[in-house]
């Protein structure tokens with residue numbers, strides 16, 4: 165059984181370097197971290213501190229030079245580092261949801277088809293009541309037949325959020341999920357991520373620059389220069405803002 169004490173995801177000694185010698189950049193430096201199951205963790209840090217790189221490596225979308233990423237879910241324990249592309253695709257489809265800045269919607273499909281795509285590909289079925297709740301709270305009911313090019317940036321973002329949520333994957337990764345949204349819709353998205361954690365025991369890992377958004381999470385991990393600079397449990401937005409300034413020094 166997966167309990168909140170079990171880490172949903174753990175990474176050990178991740179290193180990643182771009183370039184060589186004087187031009188070398190180290191977005192991950194011997195970074196080890198655990199993300200508890202059924203908790204909402206925010207990842208913050210100065211620009212260039214390695215947040216997006218870490219998220220991509222944890223999600224199996226990018227590889228580290230060395231180190232290990234282990235995913236634990238009801239399906240068991242999987243070491244992502246070491247899987248081939250086909251195996252990784254399967255794990256991502258079954259266990260991981262993505263809300264990324266580039267929404268990666270399929271242009272030829274309607275909003276509804278995009279939202280249901282991961283579930284359909286995985287051969288699963290959607291809980292209609294939950295689906296309708298998500299659509300309603302994201303204000304997408306009258307946009308379901310539209311294709312991405314007929315939607316605003318914010319609406320495309322909401323479609324990507326719905327797509328990540330409806331199949332109830334074990335872990336949801338979100339990279340600046342409120343970045344393009346007005347305050348009200350941003351609050352709805354954060355509320356849905358909380359619902360995913362509180363009601364459906366999903367694990368959410370969210371990169372954000374917004375201290376108010378991070379304050380909605382259970383805990384915040386601070387990155388600085390490719391390393392974990394600290395972890396704050398239930399911080400306020402003011403505490404986060406102060407910690408960020410400190411991490412940037």
Ligand SMILES: Nc1ncnc2c1ncn2[C@@H]1O[C@H](COP(=O)(O)OP(=O)(O)OP(=O)(O)O)[C@@H](O)[C@H]1O
Pocket residue numbers: 182183189190191209210211212213214215216217218
């Ligand atoms: N494909 C790449 N090639 C070379 N350098 C890269 C590449 N991707 C990222 N980097 C560098 O790695 C470092 C970390 O980048 P990353 O995007 O992970 O930071 P971040 O904390 O998410 O930044 P931001 O808050 O600005 O989005 C940066 O210095 C960046 O320029």
